[in-house]
Structure formats: structure tokens, C-alpha cells
Amino acid sequence: MKLKILRGGSIGILSQVVLCGSLLWAGENNTAAQNVAEISLTAAQVQAAGIETRQIALSPLEDRLVTTGEVQANGYTAALITPRIDAIVMDRHVRLGDQVRLGQPLVTLFSVEMARAQNRFINLVEEWKRVQSLGRDIVSPKRRQQTESDYREVVALLKAYGLSEADFEKLRKDKSLDKPGEYILYAPQAGTITADDFLVGALIPSGDPLFELADESTVWIESPLSAREFERVAGARRVIIRGETFQGEAHIVTAHEKLDETTRRRKIRLQVDNPGHLLHPGLFVDVAFVMSGDSQGILLPLEAVVRSPDGDQMVFIRDDDGGFLPREVEVQQTLSGQYQVTGVEVGEEVVVRGAFFIQSELAKSGFSIHNH
Incomplete structure (x- = not known):
């Protein structure tokens, strides 16, 4: 494996020293402000570490409504x-x-x-x-x-x-x-x-x-919604249920046609598989209705985002010569097991698998991407 630290900007004279298994500093005749740490691996090392990359593209962002629901026995079972x-x-x-x-x-x-x-x-x-x-x-x-x-x-x-x-x-x-x-x-x-x-x-x-x-192999969950919320979730693509010891996906069974006279809300009934009987009638759970949104953003797998040596969140971008450059990002939210991030550009090639291995090699070097 080769580790190299490149110092300098887009112009100037660059000299570098590459040493297998170690890190050497390179001198230069440029006064550029930014320092960049680049990690280079051979093709065999990339394959052995299971590193995968993909080109960044915009994806539709989800619209979510998070509310509560009460677990009930499945009346049909x-x-x-x-x-x-x-x-x-x-x-x-x-x-x-x-x-x-x-x-x-x-x-x-x-x-x-x-x-x-x-x-x-x-x-x-x-x-x-x-x-x-x-x-x-x-x-x-x-x-x-x-x-x-x-x-x-x-x-x-x-x-x-x-x-x-x-x-x-x-x-x-x-x-x-x-x-x-x-x-x-x-x-x-x-x-x-x-x-x-x-x-x-x-x-x-x-x-x-x-x-x-x-029969608790399946249970119902009833969630009260306002008229506006009800119309919003009518076309939900997914419904995610979270409890203290349970997480799973439900599907909409039916909706009450009449409004509750006290709360003026309509109840929507969900059904969820309950392996291990973790959900019991009377429990309250979080219910997230997931709909397709109109906006777009950059979504990356959770394992693509790691911590930098100084605690910030970062990804690794593959450059033109095959090296991996750390890039700080900001996580906006988590959507369906992915991070929505900013700080990277459409068209760049990002590591989506094996980032932890590259992170460990960066940590061994003791180099901060801020050059602190």
C-alpha cells in the first residue's frame, strides 16, 4: 500500500516521496493554503478490501410524516x-x-x-x-x-x-x-x-x-390523523414502525370513514408482522409514513460516511489517478437507511463500500484533513 501526502494547489512545483507502509512528507515551492491527504492503493488491495465506488447522482428525496400509533390485536386472528x-x-x-x-x-x-x-x-x-x-x-x-x-x-x-x-x-x-x-x-x-x-x-x-x-404473529396499529395528514399519507410508499425493541415495516389495511367525535381525527389501521411477539396490544409506537417528495438531493449509504481524525463526518472521493481523497460532508438527515449529504458534487466518484478500511489507513498516518 502507498500513502502519499500532497501539499499545494493547482499550480507550483510538486515533489513527493512514496514509501510502502509508511508516510513521508513532501516539499514544494507553492504557497497554496490547502493541504490534501491522498491514500493510494493498488488494484489488488482495493479488491481485497472490498472497496466499491459509484458516481454521485441526484435522487428523489422522501417526504415523511412521523406520528404515534397504538398496537392492537389483529381482529381477524x-x-x-x-x-x-x-x-x-x-x-x-x-x-x-x-x-x-x-x-x-x-x-x-x-x-x-x-x-x-x-x-x-x-x-x-x-x-x-x-x-x-x-x-x-x-x-x-x-x-x-x-x-x-x-x-x-x-x-x-x-x-x-x-x-x-x-x-x-x-x-x-x-x-x-x-x-x-x-x-x-x-x-x-x-x-x-x-x-x-x-x-x-x-x-x-x-x-x-x-x-x-x-394470534400475535401479526398485529394492528391504529394511528389517528388530521384530515390534512390523512390526505398526505394516502399514497405512502412505506410505513416504518419503531418501538423500544422493535423495528419493521407495516402496510395500510384500512381507514376509518368517520371522524372521532372528540379528537376530530380519522384513524388509519396498519398491519405489521410481529416475529418474536415484541409488540403487544396497548403499546405505543412511532409510525413514519414515507412518501415520494418533489425535491432531489445526494443520498449515500450509511457505511460511506465515516469520522475524520478530528471527529467530523467525511467521505472518500476517488480522483483521476485512482487515489482516495477525504472530503468533509454535512449529513442533513437519514432517509430509508441512507444519509442525505452536502459537500460533494454530482459526477464525483465516491467510496460507498470499504470506507472504514481507508479511514483506518488515514488514522494510522496521523494526518488531519484540516492540517491541525
């Missing part, structure tokens, strides 16, 4: 677990925050109505078998029809009350009850218990929620 008849909670089998699988027991309930239906079913099972065994010659069509109707009715009643298919088959097979009136509610899907506001021993009216079960 969530379920409320409720008793279908008034029932007393005998035992809970899961707790808030538990991950449950499909068919896992959630809660044991007791209901007088269920006990009556279970006993009636046991009696009708025996009656229906007796009618079938006697045959049509002995049993009148009316009695046969009535028995079959009663049997089918109580079967439908048990299932409507919430008796699972497996427990129903067990009752039909055993024709006996260890604990009349008790039955278990099972998870209708896999997911996370996100609500369970009840106590063991409480009487739960029919339809009142026992659990809220949410």
Missing part, C-alpha cells in the same frame, strides 16, 4: 372466550401472557343448565337405543320420531352450551358423569392470552368475556 350460559368458574388453566396451543384447556366451568342437559342426554341415549332395538313393527312411528327429535335436540343443546366435541363423545360412550354440570372451554386457536379479567368462583353471565386470545 383474535378470539373472545365466553361462556354461552351463566356459569361459575371452578378453575383456570392458563394465565395472562401465556402462549397456548389449539385445543388447550383454558377454564373449567359449572352450570346447572349444563348438568340438566347432560343428564337428559344420558337418558335419551338409552331411550333411543331401546327404540332402535325394538324395531319399527313394535314402536309406533310417532314415538320413534319423538325420541329421535328429543335426542337430536339435546345433542344440539349440549354443543350450543359449549361442550366440546371430545367431551361430548366421552359422555356418549361412558353414559355417566363424575362431576355433573362441569365442563371445560378449550382454545379455539393458538395464540397469546391478552386478557383474563375474572376470579375463580365468580358467576360469569352468558356472553361475558373470560379470556381474549390473540
